[in-house]
Amino acid sequence: MKILVCISKSPDTTSKISFIDNNSKFNEEGVQYIVNPYDEWYALVRALELKEENGGSVSIITVGNSQDEAIMRKALAIGADNAIRIDTDPKDAYSVAMQISEYAKKNNFDMILTGKETINYNGSQVGGMIAEDMDLPFISLASKLEANGNTLKIESEDIGGIQVLEVNTPVVISCAKGMAEQRIPNMRGIMAARTKPLNIVPPIDVESLTKFESYNLPEAKSACKMINPENIDELVELLHNEAKVI
Amino acid sequence: MAVLVYINSENGITKNAYEVVTYAKKLEEQVIVITTGPKDESSLSKLGEYGAKKILIDSSFSGKDSQQLTRIIGSAVESTNANTIVFSHDTVAKTIAPRLSVKLKAGLISGAIEIPNGDKIKVNVFSGKAFGNVKIYSEKRIISVLPNSIQPEKNQSNCIIEDFNGSAGDTRIKLIDTKKIEGDIPLPEAELVVSGGRGLKGPENWNIIEDLAKELGAATACSRPVSDIGWRPHNEHVGQTGIAIRPNLYIAAGISGAIQHLAGVNGSKTIVVINTDSEAPFFKAADYGIIGDAFEVLPRLTESIKKFKASN
Numbered sequence: 001m002k003i004l005v006c007i008s009k010s011p012d013t014t015s016k017i018s019f020i021d022n023n024s025k026f027n028e029e030g031v032q033y034i035v036n037p038y039d040e041w042y043a044l045v046r047a048l049e050l051k052e053e054n055g056g057s058v059s060i061i062t063v064g065n066s067q068d069e070a071i072m073r074k075a076l077a078i079g080a081d082n083a084i085r086i087d088t089d090p091k092d093a094y095s096v097a098m099q100i101s102e103y104a105k106k107n108n109f110d111m112i113l114t115g116k117e118t119i120n121y122n123g124s125q126v127g128g129m130i131a132e133d134m135d136l137p138f139i140s141l142a143s144k145l146e147a148n149g150n151t152l153k154i155e156s157e158d159i160g161g162i163q164v165l166e167v168n169t170p171v172v173i174s175c176a177k178g179m180a181e182q183r184i185p186n187m188r189g190i191m192a193a194r195t196k197p198l199n200i201v202p203p204i205d206v207e208s209l210t211k212f213e214s215y216n217l218p219e220a221k222s223a224c225k226m227i228n229p230e231n232i233d234e235l236v237e238l239l240h241n242e243a244k245v246i
Numbered sequence: 247m248a249v250l251v252y253i254n255s256e257n258g259i260t261k262n263a264y265e266v267v268t269y270a271k272k273l274e275e276q277v278i279v280i281t282t283g284p285k286d287e288s289s290l291s292k293l294g295e296y297g298a299k300k301i302l303i304d305s306s307f308s309g310k311d312s313q314q315l316t317r318i319i320g321s322a323v324e325s326t327n328a329n330t331i332v333f334s335h336d337t338v339a340k341t342i343a344p345r346l347s348v349k350l351k352a353g354l355i356s357g358a359i360e361i362p363n364g365d366k367i368k369v370n371v372f373s374g375k376a377f378g379n380v381k382i383y384s385e386k387r388i389i390s391v392l393p394n395s396i397q398p399e400k401n402q403s404n405c406i407i408e409d410f411n412g413s414a415g416d417t418r419i420k421l422i423d424t425k426k427i428e429g430d431i432p433l434p435e436a437e438l439v440v441s442g443g444r445g446l447k448g449p450e451n452w453n454i455i456e457d458l459a460k461e462l463g464a465a466t467a468c469s470r471p472v473s474d475i476g477w478r479p480h481n482e483h484v485g486q487t488g489i490a491i492r493p494n495l496y497i498a499a500g501i502s503g504a505i506q507h508l509a510g511v512n513g514s515k516t517i518v519v520i521n522t523d524s525e526a527p528f529f530k531a532a533d534y535g536i537i538g539d540a541f542e543v544l545p546r547l548t549e550s551i552k553k554f555k556a557s558n
């Protein structure tokens with residue numbers, strides 16, 4: 001099984017979020033980038049497990065500049081066989097998806113996995129866009145994935161429940177919690193990652209359809225009103241009359 | 247120009263449907279709904295109360311293939327000549343909207359939280375730690391609206407229901423089984439949520455969370471370690487790496503309020519925190535705080551709600 005895992009960088013979850021240039025740009029100062037948790041914990045690890053069970057290869061792909069190679073080495077240290085970097089700054093989900101799809105069309109993967117969303121833009125867009133462009137089935141928010149030859153049995157989130165689906169490869173799948181357990185790279189993995197192939201691929205010319213023009217932060221909360229635990233009726237009264245939520 | 251709204255009516259018409267019709271009505275006068283599933287005219291026609299003028303229904307479609315649904319919506323876009331397509335940002339929209347974006351070459355905005363003011367649309371980013379204002383540069387646009395962000399508003403319209411054949415085409419995805427989570431209120435749509443953390447000590451103590459949730463008609467949620475250890479199912483995990491929710495009321499008991507947890511819940515309109523530790527960071531993000539033992543405070547709160555309901 002030949003698997004492609006799409007990897008995005010995202011700011012470390014403890015990062016303080018702020019903006020510069022008139023709130024038009026994310027302030028990267030002091031921000032540590034990590035592999036987007038959904039891509040790493042679920043998509044990549046499940047891909048590696050499938051390879052361990054059935055043989056094959058796991059490639060990771062990212063659209064980005066040379067600074068992103070740090071997170072790519074991390075994914076290689078966890079166990080991916082090789083990495084592809086499409087050498088351009090990501091503009092929007094559409095342009096990123098078109099770059100990846102262009103590469104994937106030429107390389108016959110059985111499965112393309114993404115995380116369910118990134119923790120910075122939360123769009124949940126790239127996987128479905130790749131699938132449409134490649135005319136492939138797309139299953140999103142998968143929490144379980146079993147392979148039997150080229151037939152896959154997948155559990156994925158549905159409104160108010162879970163659905164069990166069957167599909168043949170090739171297919172695009174977005175991965176959510178439940179798929180796999182996080183793996184911490186060991187020393188051997190980290191050493192091996194240094195020499196694994198990282199191919200740099202030139203981008204294609206593709207326009208973007210959307211742009212983040214500006215950002216802002218939520219307004220600071222007013223001070224918390226403390227309630228005496230002996231007087232819970234007061235809380236109910238406030239929730240009803242002041243907050244008007246019950 | 248028309249706005250086309252996709253509504254998933256498989257489980258009936260929910261509040262999210264009124265939210266997206268309200269949103270669409272603020273964009274354009276001509277609001278047309280496309281849906282699949284059972285042709286339940288009486289509940290569908292309620293959408294007219296919120297401004298829908300026409301409902302197209304393709305009841306021939308069943309199944310779960312996002313590609314088929316995309317084809318149906320695509321043909322509805324063509325036949326209505328809509329320039330904007332609106333979704334509720336739920337699990338179904340997450341599979342169709344990106345496909346449709348490529349099919350129509352229409353820019354997609356996910357997680358819109360406000361009616362647009364001018365050409366920029368406000369969305370949640372950084373898992374709720376910030377907002378972004380996005381502009382679409384393509385001719386057609388797709389907007390996926392975050393549940394619980396828009397207050398449904400009545401706007402009575404004459405609404406007609408028409409059969410529609412969207413030619414779904416073949417499917418490559420076979421539905422084997424569905425498992426409904428019985429009797430529960432789906433967390434992403436819930437207006438009231440009661441949530442527990444590691445401070446509750448073990449799964450056997452969750453009855454105090456559930457009792458309060460039941461009394462309130464609320465959904466239940468939990469912090470990440472709680473679902474990681476298996477005390478609660480994964481779908482209850484809220485936060486930066488779980489789901490982001492925006493209920494009217496979020497009650498957190500025995501949760502410290504780590505930055506990753508706050509990211510998923512700070513869109514809540516009102517936050518109540520119950521914690522034994524007066525220094526717990528969650529109090530900084532709360533509207534109402536109780537320094538106290540969840541094992542005593544939660545049952546008391548349940549009783550108090552009971553009393554309140556009886557007298558109102």
Ligand SMILES: Cc1cc2nc3c(=O)[nH]c(=O)nc-3n(C[C@H](O)[C@H](O)[C@H](O)COP(=O)(O)OP(=O)(O)OC[C@H]3O[C@@H](n4cnc5c(N)ncnc54)[C@H](O)[C@@H]3O)c2cc1C
Binds near residue numbers: 501505
């Ligand atoms: C990459 C990454 C992503 C993460 N994503 C998420 C996420 O999406 N969601 C999430 O929740 N976490 C996430 N976390 C974990 C997060 O950092 C915290 O560890 C976690 O939220 C803590 O859970 P908790 O508050 O339940 O437990 P604890 O931090 O152990 O807090 C328990 C709290 O309960 C209180 N308490 C104890 N006994 C009682 C009692 N009897 N009554 C009342 N209060 C009591 C304590 O004072 C304490 O404040 C993430 C971490 C990382 C590194």
